[in-house]
Amino acid sequence: KNEVEQSPQNLTAQEGEFITINCSYSVGISALHWLQQHPGGGIVSLFMLSSGKKKHGRLIATINIQEKHSSLHITASHPRDSAVYICAVRSSGGSNYKLTFGKGTLLTVNP
Amino acid sequence: ETGVTQTPRHLVMGMTNKKSLKCEQHLGHNAMYWYKQSAKKPLELMFVYNFKEQTENNSVPSRFSPECPNSSHLFLHLHTLQPEDSALYLCASSQAGTSRTYEQYFGPGTRLTVT
Numbered sequence: 001k002n003e004v005e006q007s008p009q010n011l012t013a014q015e016g017e018f019i020t021i022n023c024s025y026s027v028g029i030s031a032l033h034w035l036q037q038h039p040g041g042g043i044v045s046l047f048m049l050s051s052g053k054k055k056h057g058r059l060i061a062t063i064n065i066q067e068k069h070s071s072l073h074i075t076a077s078h079p080r081d082s083a084v085y086i087c088a089v090r091s092s093g094g095s096n097y098k099l100t101f102g103k104g105t106l107l108t109v110n111p
Numbered sequence: 112e113t114g115v116t117q118t119p120r121h122l123v124m125g126m127t128n129k130k131s132l133k134c135e136q137h138l139g140h141n142a143m144y145w146y147k148q149s150a151k152k153p154l155e156l157m158f159v160y161n162f163k164e165q166t167e168n169n170s171v172p173s174r175f176s177p178e179c180p181n182s183s184h185l186f187l188h189l190h191t192l193q194p195e196d197s198a199l200y201l202c203a204s205s206q207a208g209t210s211r212t213y214e215q216y217f218g219p220g221t222r223l224t225v226t
């Protein structure tokens with residue numbers, strides 16, 4: 001079982017819908033990352049957080065350390081949001097450089 | 112994103128070939144990473160270099176040989192690969208530190224096919 005589990009694996013939405021992608025992890029962490037990967041491979045870091053909530057444009061990331069759970073929300077979704085969204089964690093006490101990744105959630109937003 | 116560049120973007124090689132992947136970062140970072148992304152699997156860390164010193168080797172087979180001549184350049188030398196090594200190879204860079212986590216910036220990746 002992967003230390004980082006994402007749900008759902010695949011998500012299809014209509015333009016304008018509110019989207020939630022979930023990430024659960026089984027280890028103590030010092031930081032959690034949300035990444036976006038477009039077709040073709042390039043990965044962009046969206047958020048890095050260790051507590052609370054962060055917002056950037058239409059994207060919101062939250063984390064509950066006690067429940068070992070994070071969510072990524074997209075408001076007013078748009079077809080250009082179609083991508084794979086990846087959750088990754090840095091274990092507390094582990095290597096400063098090693099991230100453990102989830103398998104990703106494939107989001108498709110239809111016009 | 113032009114902060115981290117990778118060449119080539121696509122590579123097809125036979126099992127007896129020797130080739131190299133190149134990564135260059137223009138962000139002034141001190142840590143560089145190689146990742147492997149296979150279909151249906153999570154990203155896997157292969158190697159980490161911090162100030163040109165290898166700090167992580169995630170049990171990678173010796174047919175993959177990294178080289179980091181300076182903080183801006185990272186190579187992955189490939190020889191006698193197997194078909195199961197076909198994957199997307201991603202390079203990343205970040206600031207280096209011992210007391211906190213820094214964001215990693217990824218290159219576009221090299222799509223490798225081993226025939």
